[in-house]
Amino acid sequence: MSVSERVQEELEALEAILMDDISITYNEKGYPELVKSTIFPSTADDTDKQYVCVTLEVKLPEKYPDCEPIINLRNPRGLDDSTVNEIYSSIKIKCNEFLGQPVIFELIELIRESLTESNLPTCQCAVCLYGFSEGDSFTKTQCFHYFHSYCLSKHLITTERLYQEEQDKLPAWQKNPKGFNAACPVCREGIICDVNELKTSLPPKDLENAQNFEVTNDLKLLQLKMKELFTYQKKRGGIIDIEAQENKLLLITVTADSSTPPGEDPGPSLTNNGAMDSEVLRGQRCDKRFNVNR
Amino acid sequence: MAALPRRIIKETQRLMQEPVPGISAVPDDSNARYFHVIVTGPEDSPFEGGLFKLELFLPEDYPMSAPKVRFITKIYHPNIDRLGRICLDILKDKWSPALQIRTVLLSIQALLSAPNPDDPLANDVAELWKVNESEAIRNAKEWTRRYAMDN
CATH class of the missing domain: 3.10.110.10 (Ubiquitin Conjugating Enzyme)
Incomplete structure (x- = not known):
């Protein structure tokens, strides 16, 4: 043949x-x-x-x-x-x-x-990064990803709350008529779960028995190296001076649009003459940026 | 302050034991939720050869909400503004608790390799990137050389 x-x-x-x-x-x-x-x-x-x-x-x-x-x-x-x-x-x-x-x-x-x-998940829960021990309550999603029921419920509750907050900001005609869709944290596929049932689960056991964190010598060495780099770059003017940038921003923002809170917009990058291009304010397409006030 | 969640401890340990090439992240001595970060500029990008300092903060409800990350070293990039804030979807609405400190920093490193002037945060940089890419790249290289070098 x-x-x-x-x-x-x-x-x-x-x-x-x-x-x-x-x-x-x-x-x-x-x-x-x-x-x-x-x-x-x-x-x-x-x-x-x-x-x-x-x-x-x-x-x-x-x-x-x-x-x-x-x-x-x-x-x-x-x-x-x-x-x-x-x-x-x-x-x-x-x-x-x-x-x-x-x-x-x-x-x-x-x-x-x-x-x-090995028909028991040997992977880790992507939310808490711990494995599944005997007695842990876990959930298999439709997309075959595994989470402790406790961890998944926290994810679902948070994403639903954030979704509602976003919806509440929208005018009625822009609201999503379909409502909240839960998504798998790993692959973002839609999942169907009963949050009320999941949230009654106990936290995973490994989580309780995990080691404490200790600062090692390697860590101290790295910290030192970081500090040196920072000092060197600062000397060469390479470090962003937030205060100076924000002061500049405050001045310009007031003349351009007094209703915009200064912390909400980044500086008009590199406009040396200080003249405010209205594009700079309108063109910001990324909302909810990192608030720099620490 | 409440005890540090186990997940943060585990991530920190893994960052030390299996570091990601081109990325280092160290927790602060006084605040284990605050990380000092260095990302090296990717090869074949205008940021090659640069060492960029960033700060990363894990908020109270991490990993349910995204870490807050900002460049500390000046950088010329259309998606990073002059305060060092970064325009990246996974830091905003595309955050998922399955992402980690290491994956976030890898994504930021990838953003350096692939600037996206169509979704700008620094408008004049993005504008130049679109109308005169070679000049924008020259600026980015110059900023890297001037600001992001090591001793």
Whole structure:
């Protein structure tokens, strides 16, 4: 059997078993180039209990299966780097073992087994940066990102409050009729959650047991270097003098538009003659800038 | 002052243990929410060779709200005004608690590589950047050489 017939046979079998869960891309010559499948742990089709997933990408060189395919694991969800690397190593061994034979289904099974074994998020919560311990209450979003329920509720409450504050400033005709949409902190996909339920959760355990911060010698050294750089740049006139800039601003703002509070607008950059170009005031498109009063 | 949130401690430790190339951030001795920052000008940008000092402050409800960041070293850039304030969406309405000190500083470094005169904060700089880019770049290089050098 020729190489391409063997590949064709393997792919037909995969499509028959996996159906919509596999996608095959062909090149312009009609030769299969890329096989993709998103793999979940086996949980007897109970998708609520699937906490991890990963997309397997198999590139088929023309000599496959007589040479190893090129494997990529994309979009790992709920998996930390070390778990992903472990899967990569076992893939490598499997590919070697199956040289000359179809291997894709073997790989899918291998990954599924690994995912089933580690079907608990090993990643960190992107909000508090701590992991998930036994007993922590956590939430899986529709986009497969993980947060402690406590942390996610804080995010949702804050973003909804900020959204309301923005809406309240708008005239009625500009208000968003659809209302607030919660978004995932990691990928900004829309998510649907019950905040009232989430906010009753306790803070994660790791958070309570974390170490305290100590100033190390390295840190002191860095602080010293920063101080030296500051002194040097100041001597050369390279440090922004906020007070001088604001005084200049105050004068010019008063003549240009007395209703504008001075702290709200940046200086009219580099207008040496002091004449106020009205563009400078109108052209500010970034609102809510950092207030420099410390 | 309330105890420092664990997340801030963790970020600080990671910044020390796995520093980002071209970026250093050190907490202040007296206020662990206030960071002294140095960002090096990216290669192949008019800011190459410069060491820019910034200050970064983590507000009370961080990470629910964005850090406040400002350039301390003078810089000639269309999205940074003469008070050192930065026009960057992730510092405003596009903030997410999944972002961190390191990702914010990386974004600021990226802004140095990709000035955006269509969304200006320093209008005359942006104007020149649009009508005479080579002159604007010359100014930026000159400011970098004059103000952002190390001893």
